[in-house]
Amino acid sequence: xxxxxxxxxxxxxxxxxxxxxxxxxxxxxxxxxxxxxxxxxxxxxxxxxxxxxxxxxxxxxxxxxxxxxxxxxxxxxxxxxxxxxxxxxxxxxxxxxxxxxxxxxxxxxxxxxxxxxxxxxxxxxxxxxxxxxxxxxxxxxxxxxxxxxxxxxxxxxxxxxxxxxxxxxxxxxxxxxxxxxxxxxxxxxxxxxxxxxxxxxxxxxxxxxxxxxxxxxxxxxxxxxxxxxxxxxxxxxxxxxxxxxxxxxxxxxx
Numbered sequence: 001x002x003x004x005x006x007x008x009x010x011x012x013x014x015x016x017x018x019x020x021x022x023x024x025x026x027x028x029x030x031x032x033x034x035x036x037x038x039x040x041x042x043x044x045x046x047x048x049x050x051x052x053x054x055x056x057x058x059x060x061x062x063x064x065x066x067x068x069x070x071x072x073x074x075x076x077x078x079x080x081x082x083x084x085x086x087x088x089x090x091x092x093x094x095x096x097x098x099x100x101x102x103x104x105x106x107x108x109x110x111x112x113x114x115x116x117x118x119x120x121x122x123x124x125x126x127x128x129x130x131x132x133x134x135x136x137x138x139x140x141x142x143x144x145x146x147x148x149x150x151x152x153x154x155x156x157x158x159x160x161x162x163x164x165x166x167x168x169x170x171x172x173x174x175x176x177x178x179x180x181x182x183x184x185x186x187x188x189x190x191x192x193x194x195x196x197x198x199x200x201x202x203x204x205x206x207x208x209x210x211x212x213x214x215x216x217x218x219x220x221x222x223x224x225x226x227x228x229x230x231x232x233x234x235x236x237x238x239x240x241x242x243x244x245x246x247x248x249x250x251x252x253x254x
Contacts, residue, residue: 005111009119010127017093020123023085024135027078031139068151071143075136075155079163082135083171086128090175091189093120094182094250103253113251117179117243124175129167133160173235176242183246 014020094117097103106116133156140155141148181193 005115006119006122009111009116010122013093013119013123014127017089017123019085020089020128020131023081024131027081027135028138028142031074031142035142071140071151072155074139075159078135078139079132082128082132086124086171086175087178089128090120090124090178091182091193093123094179094246095185095189098253103250114247117247117250120179121175121243124179125167125172129163132163169232169235173239173242176239176246180242180246183249 097106107113136155137148137152140152144151177197178189178193181189181196185192
């Protein structure tokens with residue numbers, strides 16, 4: 001029964017939080033405008049290659065490499081923008097329900113608090129990454145046309161593993177923390193989500209030599225330590241605690 005309810009909850013989230021699908025459309029629109037500008041005006045790419053080098057395959061490879069690097073950068077921007085969307089979505093998802101009192105309606109339905117929170121986590125940790133992959137694919141087709149499949153096979157081969165590691169290492173604890181802040185904040189979950197870690201870092205640096213902040217906060221902002229499993233385990237434990245606390249707090253309201 002819970003499996004049948006989850007799609008309805010996901011549909012509700014997508015309809016209520018329109019930025020989830022508006023932002024990818026806007027990003028694709030920007031990419032399309034840039035691509036169209038290549039044929040008009042001063043934004044068209046102009047590679048001046050001497051005539052005697054135009055038949056050299058190495059030159060074509062260099063030009064293709066420049067285009068691929070630019071597209072990689074654009075796809076990285078797509079990923080970062082949608083990660084920000086995921087953070088803001090989770091920060092507002094539970095908080096807005098309390099502010100507009102819509103939680104009273106949803107609590108009257110035969111839907112558990114755990115399933116409701118799970119649906120919101122699914123949006124942040126599964127649906128938005130899928131939006132990232134789909135948006136990157138469309139952007140690549142816009143710029144490369146028939147060469148897009150070859151580029152995408154290479155690009156996804158290089159980046160999908162990193163995307164999964166980023167989700168597990170950085171985004172999972174971040175999203176779960178934002179979900180908790182969205183549930184427990186009385187006025188502004190955004191301030192709680194960012195000020196509390198800042199205070200933790202300051203206190204930890206003063207009294208604990210940075211042990212806690214390096215494990216839970218700083219390392220996750222600077223990258224993935226593939227040689228250390230302990231921070232990953234602590235991040236998973238932290239995520240479970242945040243989600244469980246959010247579910248319990250939500251069940252105690254009203």
